[in-house]
Amino acid sequence: MGPIAPADPALLPQLARLAAGRATGALSGEGGVLYLAGGRVVHAESPAAPGLEILLSAAGRLPAEGWREAVERAGARREVARHLVESGRLGGGELEICHLGALFDAAYFVLAPGGGRARFRPGAAHWLGPVRPVPAETVARESRRRRALLAAVWPHPQVDTAPVVRRTSVRAPAVPRRQRAVLDLADGRRTAVEIARLLGRPAFHTLLDLRRLAAAGHVETPRPRTSGAARAAPAGPAPDPPTPDGPSPAGSAPARPGPPGPAAAPAAPAGLAAPAGLAAPAGPAASGGSGPPEAAEASGAPARPHPAEPPAGLTDPADPDLHLLRRVRDALEAKL
Numbered sequence: 374m375g376p377i378a379p380a381d382p383a384l385l386p387q388l389a390r391l392a393a394g395r396a397t398g399a400l401s402g403e404g405g406v407l408y409l410a411g412g413r414v415v416h417a418e419s420p421a422a423p424g425l426e427i428l429l430s431a432a433g434r435l436p437a438e439g440w441r442e443a444v445e446r447a448g449a450r451r452e453v454a455r456h457l458v459e460s461g462r463l464g465g466g467e468l469e470i471c472h473l474g475a476l477f478d479a480a481y482f483v484l485a486p487g488g489g490r491a492r493f494r495p496g497a498a499h500w501l502g503p504v505r506p507v508p509a510e511t512v513a514r515e516s517r518r519r520r521a522l523l524a525a526v527w528p529h530p531q532v533d534t535a536p537v538v539r540r541t542s543v544r545a546p547a548v549p550r551r552q553r554a555v556l557d558l559a560d561g562r563r564t565a566v567e568i569a570r571l572l573g574r575p576a577f578h579t580l581l582d583l584r585r586l587a588a589a590g591h592v593e594t595p596r597p598r599t600s601g602a603a604r605a606a607p608a609g610p611a612p613d614p615p616t617p618d619g620p621s622p623a624g625s626a627p628a629r630p631g632p633p634g635p636a637a638a639p640a641a642p643a644g645l646a647a648p649a650g651l652a653a654p655a656g657p658a659a660s661g662g663s664g665p666p667e668a669a670e671a672s673g674a675p676a677r678p679h680p681a682e683p684p685a686g687l688t689d690p691a692d693p694d695l696h697l698l699r700r701v702r703d704a705l706e707a708k709l
Contacts (some may be wrong), residue, residue, distance in 0.1 A: 402483060414476065422577075482579050532565075
């Protein structure tokens with residue numbers, strides 16, 4: 374395994390420096406890991422965000438056995454994404470859109486303020502393989518936008534990590550269908566992360582739904598922690614030692630927070646189990662995903678550099694044009 378270089382406590386400045394230097398490797402912190410190739414972000418994982426395989430399975434696009442088969446056949450070559458497309462299990466465009474959603478969802482937690490000391494592993498590559506590289510600045514900008522959106526909806530981040538406690542109020546407005554599914558799982562024990570996994574939805578979307586529900590008086594807002602360890606910004610639960618849609622618009626104006634509730638957040642549950650004979654990839658743990666080991670790192674040799682460009686047949690190797698995806702995202706936000 375290549376050397377592990379300590380970096381600045383904040384991941385955003387380090388990410389900017391790595392992007393400027395067109396670095397290839399894995400940048401990890403308390404919230405997860407970003408994989409870079411040629412200075413672009415090619416993959417992101419966080420224990421707080423459901424992995425790509427969970428989102429695909431919940432949407433009915435790829436059964437669990439299909440994901441395991443792809444990992445077993447192409448994981449060691451770091452070509453799982455290519456195999457999914459070439460085998461006909463997923464269309465190239467479909468995989469790109471789903472992967473971008475999972476990447477931005479996980480990156481939000483990885484780049485959360487106060488994410489601990491950053492570490493960079495040069496040359497580390499992910500077993501999924503490249504799909505559509507995203508400029509690092511685009512990832513950072515979207516993370517900041519999502520953080521601002523949550524604060525505008527309901528500026529009480531403790532809702533994100535505490536077990537969700539449902540309230541009963543005759544004056545509370547009706548609950549939209551999408552938020553009803555979230556509210557139905559609010560049993561006083563589950564956190565936003567656990568609810569997102571049960572529903573097979575991006576974690577950020579669930580955070581946004583819960584903040585709207587809190588603003589409308591449907592769920593309790595715990596009192597902020599007074600400990601110095603408390604964070605001002607939302608983040609997922611603390612992961613194990615370092616190891617993957619567009620958001621909706623701001624909801625109603627903030628209301629008075631409800632009675633205090635519990636503030637402790639249990640660890641996120643595991644996702645799909647790794648296929649037989651395969652270990653989890655080296656470095657930060659995947660967000661419930663399963664995959665093969667980093668073969669080069671396991672043998673003591675330097676990790677094979679991640680290809681700087683996506684393989685032919687998956688996407689255009691030119692700079693990614695995200696304008697269409699942004700328009701689709703904005704249109705969906707306008708309808709929610």
